[in-house]
Amino acid sequence: MLPRLLLSSSRSTPSASAAVSAASASRVGATASNRNLIPRLPAPLTSSGLSARLTSTARPALFARSFVTSTDPALTQATAVTSPVTRRPDGFPQKTTLLFSIQDSVGALDKVLRIIGTDLGISLTRIESRPSKTKDFDYDFFVDFDAKSKSQIDVVVAHLSGSPDSPAKRVRVASEGELGLQSAGGATMPWFPRKLTDLDSFASKVLSYGAELDSDHPGFTDKAYRERRKRITDNALAYRTGMALPNVDYTQDEVKTWGLVYNKLTDMYKTHACREHQYIFRLLEANCGYSPTNIPQQRDISRFLKECTGFTIRPVMGLLSSRDFLNALAFRVFYGTQYIRHHSKPFYTPEPDICHELLGHVPLFADPDFADFSQEIGLASIGASDEDVKRLATCYWFTVEFGLCKEGDALKAYGAGLLSSTGELEYSLSSKPELRPFDPFKAAVTEYPITEYQPVYYVAESFRDAKEKMREFAATLDRPFSVRYNPYTESIEVLDSKEKLVKYAQSIRGQMHTLMDALEKL
Structure with a gap:
């Protein structure tokens, strides 16, 4: 059985999809499985x-x-x-x-x-x-x-x-299992997605199925709740790239549970959340139906994020491996659950749910700097070794899930695990935990508890600064090639030949020409 993060009555878990490997003592505790494939883009057949x-x-x-x-x-x-x-x-x-x-x-x-x-x-x-x-x-x-x-x-x-x-x-x-392929530099290399539709292969590869509940889950004995979750997760399983995101007709009990969590957290956001989260949250209320009496639909939210930063949401039926989840971030895709915690305990959940995803994660994916930072972690995970994926997942834990940032002389929360937990949100900004400047080289090897509030939080100067530090960190990973995301083809390009580098340089030259032309006209 996979170990889970056991939470206090006011704490919500980190993202369902951001499973971290057991080697790093994560809340999921399962190692990402390797998928090994020749790291080359397929050439068209002309014969x-x-x-x-x-x-x-x-x-x-x-x-x-x-x-x-x-x-x-x-x-x-x-x-x-x-x-x-x-x-x-x-x-x-x-x-x-x-x-x-x-x-x-x-x-x-x-x-x-x-x-x-x-x-x-x-x-x-x-x-x-x-x-x-x-x-x-x-x-x-x-x-x-x-x-x-x-x-x-x-x-x-x-x-x-x-x-x-x-x-x-x-x-x-x-x-075959752990076997890797020989790259040009002689290193082994796991399989990784290279086009958006490759993410479809993750649909059924979950570490923990959202419709399955452990005996200590509040909804374990509730047959109607279990059947409800199964219907929702079946929709996620059936989803494929290009399809309309499935809408969920939430029940009165589900909306009531959402409203209780929504009201309590939004009161705290005014004093505890970073300014970017607060600003975008108001936009979500105006554009996506965020309110205490309505659970927003992923379809509307994904459309909004796409217009803001190019990020989209994809439904997931359970916990993904760290590798699969981080690989998706490279495509600016966020995996989010659509089911909600049991109504008997609205401020407790033993796993991530829609409250965590929509209240904690979604707002900042509409911020350009945060979106860039998240994608940097994803790009660094492409073709990375299991050990490096574990280190990247730990950086994700201390930033996207439990990160703090500076705002002048004050500290604010930006991590989704904090912004979806009334208890830890208050605790994180108290004098109790230890605060450290964000350094991915140190954060990547920092151990953390999974059954209690964090004793250590890393503080970012800004999202832009965190992004640059992640780039420096990613450059040190043991990977014999570099990659870039092509937003026009929505694909990952492996920069492993002179021809590809020349093509990339030409695209940069064109962008520089546009920049210089714009500067001359100012």
């Missing part, structure tokens, strides 16, 4: 034989929610919504990536897919390609599937390698 085959069969799979060998749209759609994955002690099921090479010939890829799908009954979740690095083959393919066991992986490799009908050559496992 006539494979292009024709990809157009008719495999090309849709590159963007489908889930891949099946049949081209029946109904069959593809049916596999899109699956049950949440619960891993066994042996680590299975787990994402596995196979690499193989083929010659350019009509029907070659179709034969491989038929072996995997028809003969072995396996549904692929991803197909990507690139021109082969060897002169003996035309293309290398990467295919992902959720392996049920080590023996299943061996069977797939054996069939692709040994079947006389298989054109696949040099078949090998690219990712």
Whole structure:
């Protein structure tokens, strides 16, 4: 069973999605699982034989929610919504990536897919390609599937390698459990999302399912409450990139619970919250329906954030790993729950809920400097090692969740864990805790309790200053490449070649030209 943060009656937990690994004594206590994939953007296929085959069969799979060998749209759609994955002690099921090479010939890829799908009954979740690095083959393919066991992986490799009908050559496992891939610098590298739709693969990969309640949860014996949460989390499970965010028709009991928390916290915001939070909160009341008698919808909030800073909200059905949650921040995507705490204890929750997400987190994602800071943490997590992800998650804990900042001679709270907890919000600004200047190098290795108020808080000079310090910290992480987020394509670009650097420099040159032109006109 995953350890949870046990809270006092006036404390709310940090974000549901920001699960921190057990090695860092987090409230979730589960290590982020590695997903290993060649860190290259897929190149388009131009050769006539494979292009024709990809157009008719495999090309849709590159963007489908889930891949099946049949081209029946109904069959593809049916596999899109699956049950949440619960891993066994042996680590299975787990994402596995196979690499193989083929010659350019009509029907070659179709034969491989038929072996995997028809003969072995396996549904692929991803197909990507690139021109082969060897002169003996035309293309290398990467295919992902959720392996049920080590023996299943061996069977797939054996069939692709040994079947006389298989054109696949040099078949090998690219990712298997903790296995990493060799980069150009010889370092291992976990899989990471490179386009917005890749986040769809996180939908069912939760560490703790929001519809499942422990025996000490206030709603454990409330059958109606449990069924209600399941319906809400099922909506989150079904969501995919590009779909309209699901609205929730909250009940009178849920709105009443929200109102009690809302009124108590908003009274404290006037004296305890940072000015950015207070300013944006008023905008949320005016534009998104924030009020004690109405629970705002994620759809309206996400639209508002998109216009302000490019951030969006994505529903989540439970706790994500630190890696998955931080990776999403790189795309300016925040995972938030839609269910609410049990009405019997409105000021207690053993897990993050919509009160924590909407009252604590959402306002500051509309602030440009805070949004940039959050994305910096996300970008630093792309392709990072487990150890570095743990350090980044700890920095997240001491900033986005439990951070304080200076406002003149005063201290104010900006961390969501504070701004959604009346008890700790008051405690954090008292004389009881120890205060330290924010330094990510020190914060990243600071241990913290998970069952009581924090004895130590880190104080940021400003969001902009915190962002610059995070950039300096990220530059020291053991990662053999740099990345950037391309807002036009909503994708992560790996800057690992001269060609990519030249292209990036050209885009910067264009921006500098615009800047100089504007300065001359002032």
